[in-house]
Amino acid sequence: MQQQLAQLVAAATQEAAAVATRAELEAFKARVVGPNGSLTQVMKGMATLSKEERPVVGKLINEAKKAVEELISSLLVKVENSEIAAALGAPVDPTLPSPDAPVGSLHPLSRTRERILASFRKLGFVVADGPEVETEWHCFDALNTPADHPARDMQDTLYMPKAFRSADAPRKGEEAILLRTHTSSVQVRTMLSRKPPFRIVAPGRCFRRDAVDATHSANFHQVEGLWIDRDVTLADLRGVLDFFVKETFGADAEIRLRPSFFPFTEPSFEMDLRSPNLGRLSNRWLEIMGCGLVDPKVLELCGLDPNEWSGLAFGLGLERIAMLVHGIDDIRHFYNNDTRFLRQFA
Amino acid sequence: MKVSFQALSRHLDLAGVTAERVAEVLPMLGLEVESVTTFGLAPLPLVVVGEIKSFEKHPKADRLSVCQVDVGDGAIRQIVCGAKNFKAGDRVPVALPGTVMPGGFAISVSKLRDVDSAGMMCSSEELGLGKGEDGLLILTPRQPALGTPLNALFGAPDTVLEISVTPNRGDCLGIRGVARDLAAALGLALKPLTVKTAAGLATTPSASDAVKFVRSSSEFCPYYTLRTLKNVKVGPSPEWLRRDLEAAGLRPINNVVDITNWVLLELGQPLHAFDAKKVSQGIEARPAREGEEIVLLDGKKVKLETGVCVIADAQRPLVVAGVMGGVDSGVTDSTTEILLEAAWFRPGEIRRVARRIGVSTDSSHRFARDVDPAGVELASRLATDLLIEHAGAQVAGPAIAVGKPPRADVTIELPAGYVAAKLGTPIADADVNAAFARLGFTVKPSATGFSVLVPSFRSDVSRPIDLVEEFIRIHGTDKVPAGRPIAPLPGDDDALTSVFTREVSARLVGAGFTECCHYSLRDAAELERTLGADKAALVAMDNPLTAEQTHLRASLVPGLAGALALNLSVHADPRGLFEVGTVFRPQADGTVREFISVAFAVVAEPVTRSWKSREAFDALRAKRLLQDVAALAGVTAVRLSFATATGGLWQADHAAALVDRGRAAEGACGVLDLRWTRSLGLKSSVIAGEVCFPRTAFVEARKIPRFEAFSSFPPVTKDVAVIVPVGVAAAEVESRVRQGASKAAGKEFVLESVNCFDVFTGPGLPEGHRSLAFEIRWRHAARTLTDEETNQALGVVIATLEKGAGWTVRR
Known part of the structure; x- marks a missing residue:
């Protein structure tokens, strides 16, 4: 009996070597452990054994059965493995490059804009926008710009013809329609349409009748801010700008407010920046933006009582900030769209 | 305006104040200093008057002369010189060895082309005295004594500050005005102006x-x-x-x-x-x-x-x-x-x-x-x-x-505490008034505060707020501390155009596109291609600066096509490019409307070779991207329909025009006009898409989605294929399938989806026809649908389709 079982296991092991597919595995299982299988036959013979022989033979049979079951489960793994290999094909070489294009990138001006907006958002400024083609009133008159101010000159500002009608900025009377020279027109529209208090930042494209060179461009971008509330002070202005500069240029950047002149703010300042981390422009005062307290005349022109409301305003050039932050030396790079430039700032 | 240190000294006593200090103080008063230059002869103790006793041609250099020069110290020095404008006996400036010239050049005993030279004879320009006559500065007419230091002849140098005066400060277009501000800032007295001629x-x-x-x-x-x-x-x-x-x-x-x-x-x-x-x-x-x-x-x-x-x-x-x-x-x-x-x-x-x-x-x-x-x-x-x-x-x-004089001094009523309130920091009124006094303003107490008399030379100061600026100029902006911390205002949020710009850019960057930024001002040819000549005229500017920038852009696509060409020309793989920006489009009512446009462009054939090929970007992938972009703007796919685009930027039969049934959005996608893109130097065709939205489309806040319950029972799907003439648009067939399938569902169950899964032309079909196959999926909210129900429903679909002229359902 013992010898018979040993032969059976040996035969099964030998046969198993030839099993490669699931069907062959099933046939093999039937031959060994199926109803008429070789092992099944031996187990059936147990009934004829004496009471004394049974435990001994039973133990031998169990051992043989265990060996066959192990054989079958190892065959199952083998068959599954070959099935998986067939389904998946050749193995992957993980060191090959992915054939897919990588993620794209934001334009450095967009990136700079979002960074600036994010810092002002922390101070409760929300983004406002307005049309790029504006009425002369929104761009100049409402900002207390004298009628004969040079900025209104045909030499400096781009105008649309008299017949031009804008759906977004309808003209009143005979006033001219022009390409906005600053995003301050958005401040005007906000003051006219919203009730204070509010804090807005207006990013956007502006235009000047400038020939293109390393520092000039016919269109450029600004981010302007306006905070209208009761009792807005110069200390508030300093607080807002100090926060912005430290967010954008690092905690060791400093600012100074240098008195200046704009028709729409009083007092008016140029804000200078000094930082140790600006390459060859480090550690010297750089003019970054104009700012000031909103001139009472502007509040009045925009329908706000200057005795009740006050405000602060500031405006900066996006290109200038991006050039400083990234050490870019020519404004034209922003508009050339050479991807060797664009992808440097991802 | 150029103001010299000596000129300022006529009006205030600047003893102990350096020109450098003045150049630091003026900007903080609002008088920007654009440059600081030396005027006159800088201190040069080793430059003295010498006489050219004799000279001869340099033995090895035609242009040089070897001069014997006497500087009055008993010795004759030999100096090699390149100038031509002198004669023997002329007196000229001689820089002795040890001199450092204004340009930084150090003079030493040396050899020039093998001839000893012990110093340098100087030109006006070399001495920093400006461009004089060519050659040496000839001092002969002045008859100076030999050995006289040149500084004794020319007097002390002066420092000239070039000041940029803002338009409000007409008073600082005179030296006395600048001096007045400087005196106020430094706490010095302005000297009185003495005039002898009698008034009257x-x-x-x-x-x-x-x-x-x-x-x-x-x-x-x-x-x-x-x-x-x-x-x-x-x-x-x-x-x-x-x-x-x-x-x-x-x-x-x-x-x-x-x-x-x-x-x-x-x-x-x-x-x-x-x-x-x-x-x-x-x-x-x-x-x-x-x-x-x-x-x-x-x-x-x-x-x-x-x-x-x-x-x-x-x-x-x-x-x-x-x-x-x-x-x-x-x-x-x-x-x-x-x-x-x-x-x-x-x-x-x-x-x-x-x-x-x-x-x-x-x-x-x-x-x-x-x-x-x-x-x-x-x-x-x-x-x-x-x-x-x-x-x-x-x-x-x-x-x-x-x-008579058109305006006089003005009196401003300044409420007590006004300046401190505007600055947001405590300042005593006495300090404020002291600053005004230094500016030449007269302050007197009044019922509510102070009366400030501002002299007529300050035409820019007429209101209390103007006095705040005057005070802070003199007081110093650095003494104002940063203000209180501030909290955001609840419920206030970014303009939806801004949110959209941010989200759509992130979406396209995620899809592998690189953002571009092009000029808004374009040439006439581009606008004529985009809009046609008549409409292009509506976006032309009145006073363009150059012929390349005469019109407002109506589409972002030409810019992107140009950028693809540029990048390929410099052997940079552009991959996908996109841009978000304002475009200007003439409307039916004759106005021009601003749209926020989103556009992208891809070269159809891959530029970079790869060991494993990927399916190329095509018109229908562009369509998908466009629909996704529109969805971010709140324009649902249901509102959009696509029809074959004709003319302009787009290639006939290979592009689609997008129409928004809500009339907000406009757009197109597909292959760009091949003749045009080839003319740009692009060999491969270009796939592009553009969708734009008027600003008003963003006015309504986006709705917050509400939850809808869904069925827990399985759906039933049925396929139907229909043979139609090739001119019939797929959208028309699909819409007919939908129509039948929802009619069949009625109110009892729901049409879940209709999906076109096969398009076939070829053997077995009648000439000029194609077969479109759709999978229809129905589901019941509360039970499993029976075979009988769904077969009946399919019958309704088939009947609906066969009403189409020349349409046959395949069985």
Whole structure:
């Protein structure tokens, strides 16, 4: 009996070597452990054994059965493995490059804009926008710009013809329609349409009748801010700008407010920046933006009582900030769209 | 404006104050310093006067001379020199070894082409004295002693600060104005101005005056004064006067003109001197008459606009008032009697006229910025002093004045505590008032605070807020601390256009696209291609600067196509490019509307080779991207329909125009016009897409989605294939399938989806037909659908489809 079982296991092991597919595995299982299988036959013979022989033979049979079951489960793994290999094909070489294009990138001006907006958002400024083609009133008159101010000159500002009608900025009377020279027109529209208090930042494209060179461009971008509330002070202005500069240029950047002149703010300042981390422009005062307290005349022109409301305003050039932050030396790079430039700032 | 340190020292005692300190202080007063330069001879102790005893040609260099030079120390030095403009016996500056020249060059004993040279003889330019004659600075006419240090001949150097004066500070277009601010900032006293000529004005000419009348009939000249000066001897100005003018960047002419210019620089008040003999009878400031002309000092003949203010005699206009004089009434070497004009003209008019004639003079620049009416007479008297002293002039009598000063000092009522409240930091009123006093303002207590009397030279200070600026200029902005921390305002959020821009950019960057930024201003050809010639004319600017930038852009696609071409030309793989920005599109009602546009472009054939190929970007992937973009703007796929695009930027039969049923969005996608993109140098076709939204589309806040319950029972799917003529759009067939399938579902169950899964043309189909196969999926909310129900439903779909002319359902 013992010898018979040993032969059976040996035969099964030998046969198993030839099993490669699931069907062959099933046939093999039937031959060994199926109803008429070789092992099944031996187990059936147990009934004829004496009471004394049974435990001994039973133990031998169990051992043989265990060996066959192990054989079958190892065959199952083998068959599954070959099935998986067939389904998946050749193995992957993980060191090959992915054939897919990588993620794209934001334009450095967009990136700079979002960074600036994010810092002002922390101070409760929300983004406002307005049309790029504006009425002369929104761009100049409402900002207390004298009628004969040079900025209104045909030499400096781009105008649309008299017949031009804008759906977004309808003209009143005979006033001219022009390409906005600053995003301050958005401040005007906000003051006219919203009730204070509010804090807005207006990013956007502006235009000047400038020939293109390393520092000039016919269109450029600004981010302007306006905070209208009761009792807005110069200390508030300093607080807002100090926060912005430290967010954008690092905690060791400093600012100074240098008195200046704009028709729409009083007092008016140029804000200078000094930082140790600006390459060859480090550690010297750089003019970054104009700012000031909103001139009472502007509040009045925009329908706000200057005795009740006050405000602060500031405006900066996006290109200038991006050039400083990234050490870019020519404004034209922003508009050339050479991807060797664009992808440097991802 | 150029202001020298010495000029400022005339008005305040700057002992112990360096020019560097002045250059630091002025910007913080609002007077930006653009440059600081040395004027005159810098300290050069080793540069002395020497005499060229003899010279001969350098043995090895034709252009060099070997000179024997005596600097008075008993020795003769040999110096090699490249200049040609000297002769033996000339006295010239000699830089002895050890000198460091103003340019930083150190002089030592050396050899030039093998010949010993012990120093350098200097040119005007090498000494930092400006460009003089070519070659050495010849000192012979001055007859200086040998060995005299050059500094002893030239006096101390001066520092010139070039100041940029903002338009509100007309008072700082005179040295005294700058000095006044500086004195206030440094806490120094402004020296009084002493004028000898007596004050006092006459209203009509006397017998001794050179004119019979002085009048003003122009609204632009409310105040005019004229003084006769006799026995004038025109000649060169004294050295100090020439030096002062040169330091300020002006060229000396003659004593009379130089004196008027000097006073203009000193006080900011322009003056004009006429040759009295060339003036017929009298002087009148009057409107120009029709057809009048004048030849200006610069030789330019100007046709005068009727009504502009001219200064005329009895016969003709002599001067464009406040702007520029004419050639035939000015002071010349033979002038002996002059009429000295000091006046006040309306700033706006001067600015307008100067711009119109196209000239900007020192005079017009100052009048345009509102000169001090109270300074008119003072300037006239100061100039008279100088004309008496330096041109031998004799005063005929008081100046004749017509009109009166148009504005005077103003009083501002400043509430107590106002300045501190605007600054947001505690400041004692006494400190505020002290700062005003330093600026020359007079402060008196009033019922509510203070009365501040602001002199007429500060035309820009008229309101309490203006006084805040004055205070902070003097007090220093660095003394204002950063303000209180602030919290956001609840419920306030970014404009939806901004949110959209951010989200759509992130979406496209995630899809592998690189953002571009192109100019908004484009050329006519591009707009004609985009819009057609008629509509292109509607977005043309009135005064473009260049022929390349004449129109507003109507599409972002041309820019992107150009960027693809550019990148390929420099062998950079552009991959996908996109841009978000404003475009301008003519509307049916004749207006032009601004749209926020999103566009992208990809070269159809991959540029970079890969070991494993990927399916190329095509028109229908562009469509998907466009739908995703539209969804971010709140335009659902249901609202959008696509039809074949025709003309313009797009290739016929290979692009789709997008129509928004909500009439908000416009757009297109597909292959760009192949002839056009090939003309740009692009070999492969370009797949692009653009969708744009009017600003108004973003006005409504996006709705917050509400949860809808869904069925837990399985769906049933049925396929249907229909053969239709090729001209029938897939969307039309799909819509018919939907129509039948939802009709079949009725209210009992729900049509979940219709999906086109096969499009076939070829063998087995009738000529000119194609087969479209759809999978329809229905589901019941509360149970499993039966076979009977769904077969019946499919029957309804089939019946609906077969109503189409020439449509056959395949069975």
